[in-house]
Amino acid sequence: MGHHSCCNQQKVKRGLWSPEEDEKLIKYITTHGYGCWSEVPDKAGLQRCGKSCRLRWINYLRPDIRRGRFSPEEEKLIISLHAVVGNRWAHIASHLPGRTDNEIKNYWNSWIKKKIRKPNTGTSTSSIPQYSNIQIPPTLTQNFNSLAQFEPLANQAMTNSNPNDNNSIFPSSPIPLFMFEAECGATMAKDDHELVADVGNLNLVDIWSTNGNQNDHQALSPLCSFVDHNYLPPLMDGMVTMGPPPGCIGEDCEASGSHECFEKNELSEWVEAQQYPGFFIWDQGLQGQIGGEDLPVSTTPKTNTDTSVDTFPSSL
């Protein structure tokens, strides 16, 4: 009869909500509150399934909803949180009062589409547009000058960032300082990401792995921690673009860019040789700046002829 399991009513309306339906739902919820969504349609006189009512209320009708464009601060928050927790929209939304996971997800998806529109050709040409004026959040710019400074925080991050724990507090940890994916998000397998955190000191270059292949990296990296991460944060002021570094360990390294990880010292040496202190530089145009030093992009020996300077939403 009903072609949908959650909708047992005779006539179940779907699609966009009419103002009249909204009014009914608002009236019902504001007077009765909600306990069981599946009984809301009946009691409110709506030809909808409970799930649809819940979604409508949560995403659009509840009084504390915040509408309109994301503020620059909100956008920055989303970007930095997403860099850490990946597509955990509800988690990100919990840091933005009045915003919903759906809204943030939509925003990110259209934003990301811009970012990865041009397919990655496998050369060092970045398909990632360069954005300006994005402030790196304070937790990402802290400088660490010694392992002794860094290690307690890393341990804390490890302790608190159980990938199986939805309530992991990883985002509020001072770790990571900054992370990058080994490859362009456009071509990367979702669960095969490698992240590198540079703590502003070449001795402390470390490899971070997503939970896709964490075991591989755990053995190599004493400070390894796990984050769920799908896409890079955008390039920021002072970031540079270069080809993949040498010294990659692993057979598919050449072909795929850098699917395997680097020995700590090899990567450190290589980074040092680039004469860009404060940076580490990574595969295929994805690299970053640590510690707030702005090196002009023009100093980059760039092989990059990228002209796709997509504009970041104007409010930034």
Place this chain on the structure above:
DNA sequence: AAATTTGTCAACCGCTCCGGG
């Protein structure tokens, strides 16, 4: 100016988790 492509966004679908029986 019409047709086509691209973008936006609310809503849907299927899945997992969890708690009660």
Place this chain on the structure above:
DNA sequence: CCCCGGAGCGGTTGACAAATT
């Protein structure tokens, strides 16, 4: 222990709007 139903989550769709050709 399993089964069931509801809540919540994230990927995806599709209607409509906007942009482009």
